[in-house]
Amino acid sequence: MELHDVLRELVNEHGRGILDDATGFRGVLDDVLAEDQATTGDINLLVDAVRFGVLNPLGEMIDGGADPARAVEEAGLRLARDRGGDDQAASSWAAAVLGYAVGAVPAAVVLRYRSSRPASGQLPPPTVAPSGPPYQSPPPTAWPPAPPAPPQPTVAPTGLPTSGPTSAPNPYTAPASYSPAPGGYAPPAGFATPPAKRRGAGIWVAAAVAGVVVVGGGVAGVIALSGGGDDPGPRRTESSEPKEPAVKVDAASLDERYGTLASKISAGVTDCKAGKPGDGESEVVTCTVSTGTLRLVTYEDDDAFTAARTARFDYRAGTMSADNGATALYEYDPERGGTTDPAVVYWDSQGAKQSALLEGEGTATIDAVVASFTSTSPRVTEPTAPAHPKLIEFIKINMDVAKCTRERTFFTGETEESSCETDDSGIIVSVGRYSTRKQMKADRRYYKKQYDQAGTQGGGGTWRFGDGPTEGGYYAYLDSSGDTATIYWDWNADDCYCYGVARNFEGDLDGLEKWWPSDN
CATH class of the missing domain: 3.40.1000 (Protein Transport Mog1p; Chain A)
Incomplete structure (x- = not known):
């Protein structure tokens, strides 16, 4: 039986009171749990969750209408801070387990943070459920559904195969769970809006790298958001119009063009391409770096520049920012923030109306992305002291x-x-x-x-x-x-x-x- 199921059974048999006293709770766990059901690290986490009173504010948040998954993140952040550590994911697991034990948190939220509980007693990073509809209990069957059959092309009257139109996703669309702050998510009375120390939560999508465009001093080419024909997804309807190839950009030439952002913006970059600018953008270039992608933008006017800067900044957990008007810097650490969003470093120049965005891919950490940022010799530096x-x-x-x-x-x-x-x-x-x-x-x-x-x-x-x-x-x-x-x-x-x-x-x-x- 899973650990969270054991605790729920205990609460059903003996009442919620067993979660009121940390010392007594530890004694119960020591008595009823088999060695393979929990490590010492798991038990310490759960006991600390009881000691620091996780359940009351967690329940108040959920009773006040908060999504259980978000409430668990907030409670986990708080617990991590109170424990003086920085493993927010493990603390969220403990909050989810206790919440499930009293019937406040669905099983799916617990499974999001489920640990394999290695011998060291340390919880590994959680298995994160995909974002989307509200959490639901797992389906009755343990067998995964058969993969869907690949789309079969139909034959248009012209004889050309087509699978219907497919539009590229908007790279700036935030996930449904995100509420910008201020004015975003606010826990109900009785629980701090902040998440806990070593901690995290709030969600904002770092802008995905759309295909883009710029050469020398002007725009010169178009590249599809899908990556110029390399899209592994469903096939698109063939067009009789010839496709314009992506315009490659000499990386070294970027050092002068974007010199107001960094003296060596081309450091470590490869495969730079120009693409079609979006609204308010006059030039855009994307390059590959070892940690992910670099996106460079020149804006048409001050209003477009200011709007882009404002959209980039938020107050979710895991951020660091500095804005002196002339320049601005924004960083996001998903490990501290407790999300699966990419690590991000953004900086800009108001005078040049330009910005740079380094976005990590895969397992790239914020430290690795910051190292890429530092290698460019940026004109902006990370804040090191209190600012306000x-x-x-x-x-x-x-x-x-x-x-x-x-x-x-x-x-x-x-x-x-x-x-x-x-x-x-x-x-x-x-x-x-x-x-x-x-x-x-x-x-x-x-x-x-x-x-x-x-x-x-x-x-x-x-x-x-x-x-x-x-x-x-x-x-x-x-x-x-x-x-x-x-x-x-x-x-x-x-x-x-x-x-x-x-x-x-x-x-x-x-x-x-x-x-x-x-x-x-």
Whole structure:
């Protein structure tokens, strides 16, 4: 019997109360599970999911109308952060298993994250179900359906074979599950909109590489989106019009043409082709790189350029961005974001009205794509420090901003996040800024609930800035295991929506509160 089925049977027999106490839950698992049903790593994950209260916010999200798969991603991100690790997929698996055990999550969502549970006890990356219709239970039969027969051509009156028209997909169409932020997915009250640390979720399709066009200083050719006749899909109706071949572009010539983006844009590129520009584009070139593809675009005017930049940026988990007006940079790490979307690096130049998009293919990681980006000697650099002035002001309240380093976000809705060093090596701190006050307050509600449920509470309550009204939350507590002391604080001042989370993994709550006095 599968592990998630065992837990569901236990809940049906003994009630949901067995998931209320982490220590008792571990004892139950040790008693009932066979050695081949779960590794120590699996059990630790599930016990931590109980300890950190995954089920309540997960259930609230689903009861509030959230899709179970999305709710599981959010809960998994939160759990990963609370555990101080970065395996969001494994944490989502644990959230899905507990959700299934109480009847809140369909089996198909559990199977999305199902682990082969190797001897090491570490969960491998999940098997991701294809996007599409809502999750449903697997079909009764265990046998896969027979593959469909290949389309049989019909004979048109002219005698030419045809299988009907087939249109190429729009390379900029986002998947149905994506909701752009801000204004996108917002979990219901009781659970933070952000996903958890080492964490992820939010979805945006990095623009697929359409066939494109440019030569020297002007457009000179057309290439079909299908790749110029190499499309392995259904055959298209033959046309009596001669096909215009794709226009090849000398890679070295791109260094001058796109010199405002990078001094060596041609580094590592091969097979560059020009194609037909889209709306608002005057020139487009695509090239192959070792990690995937490079797409270069020149826009017709400022409006088209601004629209393209705006469409590229989003606030899903796993992103890092910088925009100073003249140039902008955007990165997406699917591992941290918890999706199967490609790794992406985008950068642009407002003066030249040009952009570059590196999109990973296959198993290309964000580190590999960033290495391709760096090899071009780009005119734009990755941000290394907190950027928003209000967030910097927030950090300076009790930390040295020079000791904070930017990282890709872990929570949906964050505009930026950084990790900060402290004078106490036992304290780990993360700070970030949300795009809206609502998102920050959802985060506050989550930590307030953890504080209320904690057996050992710190100073708690709220804290003030100067003589003004209460403008932020402050919650300090020790988890039920006694291993992790946590302080959460935030500032919902206009244009800040900032938060900080500090942890001590030796359970020293007093020391943690002395490090950050609540009467600041």
